[in-house]
Amino acid sequence: xxxxxxxxxxxxxxxxxxxxxxxxxxxxxxxxxxxxxxxxxxxxxxxxxxxxxxxxxxxxxxxxxxxxxxxxxxxxxxxxxxxxxxxxxxxxxxxxxxxxxxxxxxxxxxxxxxxxxxxxxxxxxxxxxxxxxxxxxxxxxxxxxxxxxxxxxxxxxxxxxxxxxxxxxxxxxxxxxxxxxxxxxxxxxxxxxxxxxxxxxxxxxxxxxxxxxxxxxxxxxxxxxxxxxxxxxxxxxxxxxxxxxxxxxxxxxxxxxxxxxxxxxxxxxxxxxxxxxxxxxxxxxxxxxxxxxxxxxxxxxxxxxxxxxxxxxxxxxxxxxxxxxxxxxxxxxxxxx
Numbered sequence: 001x002x003x004x005x006x007x008x009x010x011x012x013x014x015x016x017x018x019x020x021x022x023x024x025x026x027x028x029x030x031x032x033x034x035x036x037x038x039x040x041x042x043x044x045x046x047x048x049x050x051x052x053x054x055x056x057x058x059x060x061x062x063x064x065x066x067x068x069x070x071x072x073x074x075x076x077x078x079x080x081x082x083x084x085x086x087x088x089x090x091x092x093x094x095x096x097x098x099x100x101x102x103x104x105x106x107x108x109x110x111x112x113x114x115x116x117x118x119x120x121x122x123x124x125x126x127x128x129x130x131x132x133x134x135x136x137x138x139x140x141x142x143x144x145x146x147x148x149x150x151x152x153x154x155x156x157x158x159x160x161x162x163x164x165x166x167x168x169x170x171x172x173x174x175x176x177x178x179x180x181x182x183x184x185x186x187x188x189x190x191x192x193x194x195x196x197x198x199x200x201x202x203x204x205x206x207x208x209x210x211x212x213x214x215x216x217x218x219x220x221x222x223x224x225x226x227x228x229x230x231x232x233x234x235x236x237x238x239x240x241x242x243x244x245x246x247x248x249x250x251x252x253x254x255x256x257x258x259x260x261x262x263x264x265x266x267x268x269x270x271x272x273x274x275x276x277x278x279x280x281x282x283x284x285x286x287x288x289x290x291x292x293x294x295x296x297x298x299x300x301x302x303x304x305x306x307x308x309x310x311x312x313x314x315x316x317x318x319x320x321x322x323x324x325x326x327x328x329x330x331x332x333x334x335x336x337x
Contacts (some may be wrong), residue, residue: 048128052157053078053140053240053273056147057165058202059183060175062222066165067142069233072254076240077131078140085123085141087150089267120156139239148201150208154216154322161240164209167222168306169198169298170291174282191290195297223303227317229274249274249320262319273324276317283311 051068055063055078067078067218092115096102107113123322127139146153150162173194175181180188187193211219218239224232237244247254252273269278286294295301306312317325 006236008104030207048124048139049158050128050136050291051138051159051161052127053138053161053163054146054150054153054167055140055142055163056144056150056205057211058172058198059144059181060172060179061144061165061167061202062220062225063142063144063165065270065274066163066220066225066236067140068255068258069229069248069251071142072174072237072251073242075137075242076140077133077136078142079130080125081143082130082141084142085126086143086145086148088119088122089146089152091150093152112283115298116156138242145201147205147208149219150205150212151285154212161210162209162217162234163239164202164205164217164219165222166202166206166219166304168282169195169202169301170286170294171222171278171282172198173290174285175278178285192297195290195294197297199300204299206303215322219304221281223314226274226276226279227315227321230318230320270330274321275325275328276314276321279314279324280312296318 053076054066055070057063058110070123071078094101095105095115096112105111127141131139147162147164154160173191176183176186176188176194177191182188183197186197204218206219209219212337218236220232220236234244235250250273251258252271290297291310294310302310
């Protein structure tokens with residue numbers, strides 16, 4: 001146990017113990033599955049099969065903005081980041097990526113299916129029990145790094161959908177460094193380190209998204225969302241097969257009815273109407289040695305349609321955005337716990 005503590009963060013140990021207990025429960029009762037449910041009737045009544053939308057990408061890529069917009073829809077619930085879901089997904093991946101550990105599980109009678117069912121049950125309790133409304137047609141999870149396990153989530157949650165948020169990596173690097181955003185395993189003082197990590201993480205997510213296909217995974221560029229929110233949000237609703245609700249375009253009017261924490265690093269931005277301020281904040285702020293090699297550090301920039309020019313040109317924003325930017329100086333901040 002001392003060895004395990006040395007390899008894991010303390011905050012992960014509780015999660016590890018909980019999920020191990022859940023897996024033990026599945027393994028010890030699995031032989032009964034063909035004749036009866038391992039859940040008692042009360043527990044079984046809480047098993048929900050409504051579709052789940054997973055929103056992910058690299059931190060500071062607009063994941064909070066799109067989830068707040070979706071939270072204004074009467075039939076969708078996203079809420080704040082769960083924080084626990086990415087950790088559970090990380091642990092289950094490690095169990096089978098390690099050949100010795102996988103063999104030990106097999107010797108214990110714990111198959112991949114047992115693990116999958118246990119993890120699905122655990123995640124379902126978190127996803128579906130955060131909101132009690134029976135009127136919801138879709139639940140939404142916004143934990144940026146969950147999409148690293150997109151293929152696994154697609155396997156255990158039938159009918160699930162994924163939105164991959166993409167943003168100019170230079171803007172992301174500037175935001176992470178200037179705001180000192182803490183991301184495990186990343187030096188948040190080094191623009192080049194952030195860009196390299198962005199290439200790896202989002203590049204892998206992109207590959208999984210392409211593999212699943214456009215019916216299941218929709219890439220959304222942050223720049224499109226803030227420049228052309230009407231067109232982009234309609235595309236998102238079409239993807240989700242959900243009727244468009246105009247409140248999505250005016251999320252700030254509903255902000256006191258949406259779960260937005262003061263602790264969130266994006267809160268000060270998403271309480272405002274959709275605007276373009278963040279699009280160019282990074283221009284001229286990156287070290288020249290990094291800015292000049294951006295497309296070398298992140299080759300996928302060209303695939304995603306970003307120019308290697310250090311001073312990008314954006315299309316004109318739609319009328320709604322122009323109106324929002326006129327109003328922003330007169331909009332006060334809300335109070336939220």
